[in-house]
Amino acid sequence: MSIAERIPTFFPSPDEIPPQQLLSAPVELRDYLLNGELRHWQGAVQDVFSPVCVRTPGGPERVRIGSFPLMGEADAHAALDAATAAYDCGRGRWPTMGVADRIRHVQHFASLMKEQREAVVRLIMWEIGKTRSDAEKEFDRTVVYITDTIDALKELDRVSSRFVIEQGIIGQIRRGPLGVALCMGPYNYPLNETFTTLIPALIMGNTVVMKPPRHGVLLFAPLLAALREAFPPGVVNVLLGAGRALTPTLMRSGRIDVLAFIGTSKAANTLLKDHPRPNRLRLVLGLEAKNPAIVLPDADLNLAVEECLAGSLAFNGQRCTALKLLFVHESVAQQFIALFSRALSAIGTGMPWQAGVMITPLPEEGKTAYLEELLADASARGAAVVNEGGGTVTGTYFHPALVYPVAPGMRLYTEEQFGPVVPIVPFTDIEEPIRAIRESDYGQQVSIFGRNSALLAPLIDHLVNQVSRVNINSQCQRGPDVFPFTGRKDSAVGTLSVSDALRAFSLRTLVAARNHEINKEIITDIVRERRSTFLSTDFIL
Structure with a gap:
């Protein structure tokens, strides 16, 4: 059954919702x-x-x-x-x-x-x-x-x-x-x-x-x-x-x-x-992010598609860490699109309680209309939706859209879509995605897909000064929570991780005294008698 045939019955009738x-x-x-x-x-x-x-x-x-x-x-x-x-x-x-x-x-x-x-x-x-x-x-x-x-x-x-x-x-x-x-x-x-x-x-x-x-x-x-x-x-x-x-x-x-x-x-x-x-x-x-992926000519395309699919569409792409712009080398772009489209056709869509579902309805009012505007702008400037049913709307549901070829000047190139739209930008020179990242208002994360360490190493060394996290052959993400989570430019102020957050919400404060006998007696008495919660040598196990 095609997407167009499934859409009219996408939402359940009241008696089709499981009571539990x-x-x-x-x-x-x-x-x-x-x-x-x-x-x-x-x-x-x-x-x-x-x-x-x-x-x-x-x-x-x-x-x-x-x-x-x-x-x-x-x-x-x-x-x-x-x-x-x-x-x-x-x-x-x-x-x-x-x-x-x-x-x-x-x-x-x-x-x-x-x-x-x-x-x-x-x-x-x-x-x-x-x-x-x-x-x-x-x-x-x-x-x-x-x-x-x-x-x-x-x-x-x-x-x-x-x-x-x-x-x-x-x-x-x-x-x-x-x-x-x-x-x-x-x-x-x-x-x-x-x-x-x-x-x-x-x-x-x-x-x-x-x-x-x-x-x-x-x-x-x-x-x-x-x-x-x-x-x-x-x-x-x-x-x-x-x-x-x-x-x-x-x-x-x-x-x-x-x-x-x-x-x-x-x-x-x-x-x-x-x-x-x-x-x-x-x-x-x-704050916002427009996290890109860069798929190099020697990338494992099956792995790249698997990670980019999850990275761009988990929770409908409504994550600040989502992959929102995929730069794919021109030599592998058509193969990447074919693999991505095939994987996209197999993902589960439906209601949140249904097993195996990945794409669900969107909570924001007017969101589907906004995403349609992005598709219309891209279409007017030479891009097209390349997957079956991409961009089809019913009620609050927007079917994921794979858009190619996206280029500078399109809204999808710069705006954070925060939804199930996946823009693919073909490139021939690695300087093209690097320039886009450098000129972007955002600098949270990037994903790089490739095998040649001699090519990856200089790319990593450049990008770590443009974003806060470089992911190798994996999607962008926040966790684990012990890792720092932040961003450059307009993407963040301050750093969050389990330990960084404690520092973000506090200030280093000290009590000091000259090493004189009277001061040592005062401090010893305060500590021994537990007169202060600050001056203390209590050890929490």
Whole structure:
């Protein structure tokens, strides 16, 4: 059956959805976490419609799965007031708490979080269209990330649990919190990437205002009670609603000390302009990327196609680390396209709960229309969709499109499509993809496919100064989480990994004293009697 024949029945009728995959009821989220309390919302709300549609006589219709509060400026200031009071200029219970005690709070949260696995996984699946297997991986990876962060902090604290004597000065150096952090994650990994900033911010002693992404709010509903129980009042405060109604007023207050934001550079720049004290603001930003692949003439094409297919289309290409522009040497371009098209025709498409599915409906409103615009622009400038059914649309579903030959001047050459469109650019001279990478606004990662080490070595040496990660014969990706994750140019500010994140949300601070007898007696007494959480030689196992 052709794509065109399958499209009319792509979405299920209501009675074709397996009962065990349905939400028990729409999630009408009315509680929010403020200053250690779950407050009940009685104001305006935003309906949430799943990217999953049902088949009706009038065409596909999105399934309503719940609603969430549309909070405003007054609510944003209440959350900020709570976080500011809990930090209390560094004198609050949380920032002055010992590392071991903060670890226990985070461990308690992780334990409570695990109990909500099925509820969160199902909401990820219905809210953003991620496959069940990928939603489960996102949840489990987040739990592992929390454990790894705890282990990394223990190691960091062990190193800091000794005194240094240098040039007649006794000192102890530890990492201290920065203040109030505003943490905002993206919709494509709404749980994992939100927590990769939230958890290190908290465990280092900062207090937090968290705003979930617009597509990915409901999945936090099962976790609110766990956050309330695990952390002292005001340490975590959750805002729900439109970012444009909440975040500008937070930034204009000047009381946000750390901005942890994963999204677009345009949105990040707008937030930065709102802050009246930019020199006091620490930035942790994960922004756009237009990650390219370079397929050299001697590449193992089967391997290159396998990696490029997964790299460009995993979760519908909605990953900042996705391969978004494939440079393929002209001598192997036609063979590469044939292999890619064949592999593309075999991938699973369908609903998130179906086994073996890779391509699912898209959550963003207007996304299919935007992708169609990119295809139309490329077509008008000499490119074509070369796979069967590529670009076919029904409701929120967009069938993956392989586009060739893409060239400079086309929107697909420079814009981050963030969707299931795969542009292929033929080249004859290696300087062509190198120039494109050098002139790009982005510099996150690149993938190189080839066999000749004599050709790969100089290419690697050049590209490591253009992007933050060079992948050899493998797709671009974030993990493992112990590896640094960052980018050059407009792709990132700051570095995230398990250990780098702890440093991003803290500052090296020291207590020093001249090596005089009275000072040694003071320090010895403080340490022996455990009068300070900072001056301490306690060793966390």
